[in-house]
Amino acid sequence: MTTLDQKPASSEGRKDPWSQMLQKVGKHQDREAYHALFEHFGPQIKYYAMANGLASHAEELVQEVFVSIWRRSCLYDWRKAAASTWIFTIARNQRIDMLRKMQRTSAEMPVETEDLWQIPGDNENEPVTSLHRLMSERRIRASLSHLPEEQITVIAKVYMENKSHQMVADELNIPLGTVKSRVRLALNKLKVILQDQNV
């Protein structure tokens, strides 16, 4: 189910084209750029909803995410996150939000989704470390194709199907320790784990 076709790296240069378009939406309410973002990210978000069990709400999620992109685009800062990373976190938060609202009333939610899950750049006190952030996305895209399929499968289940490590272990019928070691190996190669202290 995972396709790893190598696409042309879209984040060449300091600012990738999607980040430029998102910035146009934020600064000038540019609808052409907004439409281009919809054509590129809309299908990804729809698939995301379908993969994690929200198939009957897939279109609703895409709409919620895009309305949220429009509303928040004025806060988007390309130096803090690439557009795709920023949009992923909005899709993730809208999914969580949708599930929370299905399960309870707003009176039962003293804390909002965004109080728990942060959108990069929302905290204005955050230092700008653009190079590191844009590099990391490019690096991940490049090195993902070198990972063994079994590691990618586990990561895809965690990110796309929103399964905990334990659920992935149960589904693949392998020990939890094996799932964790696959994730660690992958994160190691993706250099995410670099600064871990006790692993």
Place this chain on the structure above:
Amino acid sequence: MTRHHPDSLSLMEYSAGNLSEPHALCIRLHLDKCSHCRSRVDTLDSLGAVMMEHQPKVSVSESMFDSILSKIDSEPTDETVAAPAPRVGALQKLLGEDLNSLPWKRQLGDVSVLDITDRFPGQKEQVVLQKLAAGGKAPAHTHRGEETTIVLQGAFADQKGVFNQWDFVVLNDEDEHKPVAVGCEDCITLSVLSAPVKLTGTFTRMLNPFIR
């Protein structure tokens, strides 16, 4: 065992949006004060974006875009450009400004607790605030199941080190420790217990996460 910072696996579950609300709260409180872990999560968020990009393509209809446009057009424009109101953090929303004035329940000696599980309806975990009076000691104890703790105020020390404000600790049943509040402030922690334990009557003392 995680000491001081969450491990990459927990941060990944956070980035993927798979953690329960109380666990996400612990991570978020830590991230707000730890740029080191913040940048690890940024990288993991990018991994999420790249994973999303690598999935099979499905189609979206133009009519969907039209309904998005009519949605944004029906909103007042000032809302779209207005800067967000100053953020009140999750902790203040849940507990107010002053942690010390909460309705603490005194336990043994230097330890007070407050169960705030009911602030997280529908979640499986037990969520407990614990306060160790400045200079106070908690009796030696082990942990049942897995306990995730973040220090909200002050600091405590055990045989493995000193845990300061916003430090993150995960303990399980193999960890026996004997925490002491260090510094001149009471030490207040927020703990999420994986096993659903109910604090009731005379068992409170035995089941209290600090003293078991």
